[in-house]
Amino acid sequence: MKLSKRSVEQAGTTGSRYFLWDEELIGFGMRVEASGRKTFVCRYRSGGIRRQYTVGRFGTITVDQARGEARRVLGSVSLGQDPSAAKQAQRSVLLFRDLVAAFLEGHGPKLKPGSRKDYESALVGHAVPALGNLAVNAIALADLNRLHLKLADRPYRANRVLSYVGSVFSWAQRNGLVDKGFNPAADVQRFKEPSRERYLTSEEIKRLGEILRQAETAGLPWEIKAVGSTAKHVAKSNRAEIYPPHLTGAVRLLLLTGCRLREILNLRWQDVDLDRGFLWLPDSKTGKRPVLLSSPAVEVLRTIPRSGIYVIPGANADTPRHDLNKPWSHIRRLANLEDVRLHDLRHTHASIGAGAGLGLPIVGGLLGHKSTQTTQRYAHLADDPLRRAAERIGDELNRTLKQDA
Template identity: 45%
Template sequence: MTARRITKRTVNALQSNGSEFTIWDDTVSGFGVRVRPTGAKSYVVVYRAGVGRGAPVRRYTIAAVGKITPERARARAKVVLGAVAHGHDPANQKTTERGAPTVAELADRFMADHVRTKRKAGTAEFYRDILDRIVKPAVGTTKADKLTRLQIGRLHSSLADTPFQANRVLAVIGSMYAFAGRAGVVPEGTNPARRIDRFTESHRERFLTGEELERLGGAIREAETTGIPWALDETKATAKHIPKLKRSTKIEPSAAAALRLLLFTGCRLREILHLRWEHVDFERGCLFLPDSKTGRKTVILNAPALAVLNSLERVGAYVVPGDSPEKPRHDLKRPWDAVTRRAGLTGVRLHDLRHTYASFGAASGLGLPIIGRLLGHAQVATTSRYAHLDNDPLRRASDAIAAHIFAALEGSQAASVLPLRQMR
């Protein structure tokens, strides 16, 4: 077909003849309008991807007729042909980009091929929640190789009210793109979450005092024996119909035992809830955990912990059984809420029992390496958060310095100064 100037009038006059055909522009070589048998029309540019007659012929679709004007399409054709002249292959590049997965598709592959096979169940669940609840709704439809730092920065900023969660989003995205780079989905080193300033996180370290522990112990004893009375609003109709004999909360002996074990051992919640009787060695006084957050772990059992374990009835494979004796208890939320409310410990978390165990050890001057081994810390830096509680060496140093200063003030020799009596 003879080439002609492609104008709006020319394009509008084109009609389908039952087979596909193309008319070419007489000013830009390779630029034309393709007409399909259905009557659909689109602007295209055809070129050879390489040098010589053996180079493959490519067809690059610019846009559908009606989406842009002929003049705009001609200008885009010139850009494409310019890229070809510099050795690029725009049509092949476009096909590759079309085949790139979206962020949502990459997230699913990341979970299936990497996280669920190489991460612990708790970590995998955490990753799944971050990706499904936060990342996918925000940027899931974006092509994985087109996701920008600006998009992730905006997502991170939108989570400013929850800084810990916002920072974990960056960590999960970074891990996902490291996987994508190794898998060849994106160029290695691609990470749109890189160089985004993290929010400052205030690490929460809540330690129970001796008086608070006394209240907690009393609440646990009450909950497992007589039950904790309910605080009912008698003005509500529903409250009036609750039988008075049932107006208290009792917790199961295994739940009370789990709370005490968390305090006496400093273990993590899942280490106690998933504890099997076969992991308990009464003779050597140890728990031999085959798996924990930091791998295999040995927990030294003290006398109170051994007493708690000996008081429990073996009704299944797990020390703290769930509804089925052969399955572990899922959580301790309800019993913990009941006893902390009764003890007046609002806002105290179960994990704070682990902090309390460590804080008592540090305050007793046991030394951070020993405490770290008892807790099963893989990193020394993790235990260092309790350093400020180890006051014995500081107290001795302060007493020695003050003794010399006191002697100088009194005009006597430092050697004759007696230690100050500690206030009771």
Template identity: 45%
Template sequence: MTKPRLTKQVVDALPATGKDYVEWCGKLSGFGCRVRGNGHKTFVVMYRAGGRNAVPRKVTIGTYGKLTVDQARVEASKILAKAQLGEDVAAERAKQRAEMTVSELCDEYMQEGVEHKKPSTIQSDISRIEAHIRPLLGRKRIGAVSRADIERFLRDVAQGKTAREKKTGKRGKSIVKGGKGTATRTVRLLGGIFTYAVRRDYVQANPCRGVQLYKDGRGDRFLKPEEFRRLGETLKLAETDGLPWKFNEGRKAKHRPKRPENQREVFSPHVVAAIRLLMLTGCRLREILHLRWEEVDFERGILNLPDSKTGQKKIVVPRAAIEILSSLERSSVYVIAGNNPDKPRADLQRPWQRITEHAELQGLRLHDLRHTYASIGAESGMGLVILGKLLGHKSTATTQRYAHLGDDPLKRTSEHIADTIMSALSAARQRSPADS
């Protein structure tokens, strides 16, 4: 069957199958549309420079949407004409791209290679590129980057070579930290960037392949009852009398308030509410900070999230969380109001640090509240399927990390079943033959 000519209608109808494939044009030989497993479409052209026995070469023309089918066809015709004259466009491009710097590759990747990523993930990628990749590898030519360079990069980030203070506004600042977890996640990003370069024929191999990474993350921490008590008392104090200031000795002492009642910081009800909601719902931080009032169903006790790490989902919330939501002033379109009513609050880093220091919970992360929520659910005997739905996990394999916490409920259930069976057996033994 003769293939049809590639047109807008034909390209629009090409489905995502979960695997990469190319739909070739039935009129212009060598011209095609490559469809990635996720549905992303790019135009390609294949040719042989130097006759029938030459190795076939493939050139990526551009992304569908940024180029029309007709524009791509014109470019493909030019490349095919050059191939007829013996000019190897792919080899020339590869040579030019090999001279590209890592910094330039990152720029192109953020423009052309992130169509499948969420905005929050793209923002994290940008932060890692600016904080770690550009300072250490940005000027190096991509064709010269070796696995040894990536291993050195991994060690440097882990040891804090890129740590620094970063301004976040006129007065704000944040600390760019290194560490093993950051190093591992950044090398994974770099591996994705070089995979893009390999697909575009800029380099022949990915230098990140085979690099031994550090274990990602600092491990899960679960709050104990006594720690819950201290955190609860601190949150109550923070929104009422305020937490006492911590002074840097000898720094502008003459400008400090003299009266003790003025040496306290009262926290916004929205900040305290955000932390309590994280504890009571098991939500991720962005799910609470980006939550809009229109997404809260007070009658059914549901948060209708249009987007999250795992896509659109509904979160069932308890009455205690609904009461917290009902008590908040609606001064923004977002539930957790920040300085700008039209934008979500960026983070809770500073208040969380102050709160955990006062509660003597140093090192406790906001994400550990989600782990604690999950651990309590697992220990109560809740099934992993139900727990996974509450947490918004796409796969039960993700929830499986909490399976060991359900050992005690399983043992209690096992004992209960055995006791019931033994009781029945005992009753049967006590029956006399005359009763039969």
């Protein structure tokens, strides 16, 4: 048939792919997918090999526009050219910066917000400045090794950047942008990463408990820098800040539950079941999971006033708090815990359980470790031993928190 606006619109689906060919311009046709998607193509032979050139999708271009482009393509074939091969050659000069942009657009929405932010920081901040103007298929092991060595003073960051670049190449393979198996990042030797895990000692937990009690009663004194280029205020010896229960409660919950920071900051009251002693996390790092609460953790939650949707509200009662950087920096400085990160409270929770002889499967179950998916032989463990473990860890931590340093 002659392809026209009417005939193209009337072409229906048959449950499988088929082609309609134009009777006027030989080689010009339309591919109709099982889904109903319609794409204009043209076929020709070059050097005895049949080629197919994709002209464009119906709806994006009209039939007349597609026919005009097909006429141009077929005309170039008669002059000895191979438009399909030229198009493939053009794809081969895809620049790395354009590949990163395509990756963030195509894969970024599938990442959690925090992960996407870290990907963008690593790729746009480090990889693109070093590799952005290189053709993707020309990037070699030596190029990535130079990028890696530039960050030698930050081995953790260097390894993450390399890992994210590897993810870009893996995504490009799945989407046909590079050849299968092409991932030069996979062969770069990573820096050895010293363990970053930090566990609070009993004495340190006591100091932390004392500072938390002071923060919510008398308040914590501020030591403001009064000299130097960054000084903005004059230090006042009598200035103190009293922290509301939801801030000190957030720190206690991180320690008493072993939850990750975002799991606590994104926690909604509707996901808290104090009667049965559970938190229901709908979107934790390892997916939907329950968290067993010890009695001390339940007690902390009961002291936090309900002022909106979230347990730890932000500036707006119906939005979660963005982070705990400022209060935690203040608290840990006065508790002489300058090197302790908020995530180390989770490590401390786990270390108390492991040190009490509860067993790694039990501790892993409490913390919601993803590795529990590979330890199904422990699936017979019921809530009772987990409950005892949660209570034992909570009691031990709470007893230490309430001791005076």
